[in-house]
Amino acid sequence: MGNVVELKNVTKNFEEFSVKNINLQVKQGFVTGFIGENGAGKSTTIKMMMNLLKPDAGEVKLFGLDYKKHEKTIKERIGFVYDGNIFFEGLNLKDIKRIVAPAYKQWDDTLFYQYVEQFKLPLNKAIKTFSKGMQMKASLAIALSHHAELIIMDEPTAGLDPIFRRELLDLLQELMIEGNRTIFFSTHITTDLDRIADYIAFMQNGELVFNQSIHDLAENYALVKGGMDLLDRDTEKDFVHIHRSSTGFEALTDNIKEVKNTFGNTVIIERPSLEDIMYYLKGGIHHV
Numbered sequence: 580m581g582n583v584v585e586l587k588n589v590t591k592n593f594e595e596f597s598v599k600n601i602n603l604q605v606k607q608g609f610v611t612g613f614i615g616e617n618g619a620g621k622s623t624t625i626k627m628m629m630n631l632l633k634p635d636a637g638e639v640k641l642f643g644l645d646y647k648k649h650e651k652t653i654k655e656r657i658g659f660v661y662d663g664n665i666f667f668e669g670l671n672l673k674d675i676k677r678i679v680a681p682a683y684k685q686w687d688d689t690l691f692y693q694y695v696e697q698f699k700l701p702l703n704k705a706i707k708t709f710s711k712g713m714q715m716k717a718s719l720a721i722a723l724s725h726h727a728e729l730i731i732m733d734e735p736t737a738g739l740d741p742i743f744r745r746e747l748l749d750l751l752q753e754l755m756i757e758g759n760r761t762i763f764f765s766t767h768i769t770t771d772l773d774r775i776a777d778y779i780a781f782m783q784n785g786e787l788v789f790n791q792s793i794h795d796l797a798e799n800y801a802l803v804k805g806g807m808d809l810l811d812r813d814t815e816k817d818f819v820h821i822h823r824s825s826t827g828f829e830a831l832t833d834n835i836k837e838v839k840n841t842f843g844n845t846v847i848i849e850r851p852s853l854e855d856i857m858y859y860l861k862g863g864i865h866h867v
């Protein structure tokens with residue numbers, strides 16, 4: 580399996596913020612969740628993937644092609660959804676379909692009406708009368724109706740109620756069953772990712788900290804709990820970050836084997852949640 584997205588040494592400088600030297604590969608046939616705190620640079624990176632923003636340096640390739648020569652071919656193969664209404668607000672869904680459909684060779688009217696029915700979307704009401712969830716569903720219906728191989732979404736579940744969020748995740752899972760599809764989406768709701776993601780890409784301060792499979796994350800990171808008396812200058816080196824409290828310490832390690840060697844059975848070793856990993860990696864990976 581190849582990579583459907585390849586960013587090589589991609590840099591974008593704003594006045595007060597930079598996305599720095601990103602090397603990111605998105606694997607074909609998998610779901611990758613894109614996480615990182617507010618302002619980490621996720622949307623900026625996604626915009627560069629979509630050619631909505633030009634990098635100052637580096638290379639962006641989708642399906643092995645670059646945007647300079649192959650913009651139309653690339654866009655044909657992507658379904659893009661982001662938080663916010665991309666459509667003209669006064670128009671209804673029928674009008675929007677009429678405008679968008681001719682842009683895609685593989686547009687599928689039957690599929691579009693299938694999603695409209697599944698999402699219970701009105702065809703003749705102005706988009707501005709849609710709720711946030713309905714707008715997201717409308718974006719999705721459009722994005723999914725041209726048989727896109729790659730679905731890129733910027734915070735698709737933001738502001739959605741838990742029921743529709745779950746329905747959306749189920750739908751994404753169904754789409755993956757059809758095979759040969761790739762989904763890349765950013766989110767702050769890391770529990771959504773436990774449900775469907777195969778890979779997690781984590782950005783912090785404009786840098787990509789890691790892009791690892793869920794399996795590798797579980798192998799590489801652990802949450803360790805123990806008494807304060809176990810910590811000294813040497814044993815602390817096993818941890819990426821330590822949180823101390825009156826009842827003991829809790830720390831993240833990226834070297835489980837070493838922790839087992841050092842502490843044996845005197846500590847509790849647990850699988851960290853994505854939130855734990857994000858919290859403890861705040862400030863980057865550097866050993867204590």
Ligand SMILES: Nc1ncnc2c1ncn2[C@@H]1O[C@H](COP(=O)(O)OP(=O)(O)OP(=O)(O)O)[C@@H](O)[C@H]1O
Nearest residue numbers: 593594595596615616617618619620621622623624
């Ligand atoms: N066009 C721009 N001009 C100047 N600064 C910008 C521009 N676009 C984004 N930024 C800055 O870049 C930083 C990263 O923004 P970005 O939207 O990529 O982060 P994010 O990880 O998607 O955040 P969030 O999770 O809050 O959506 C922010 O500090 C933002 O103010």
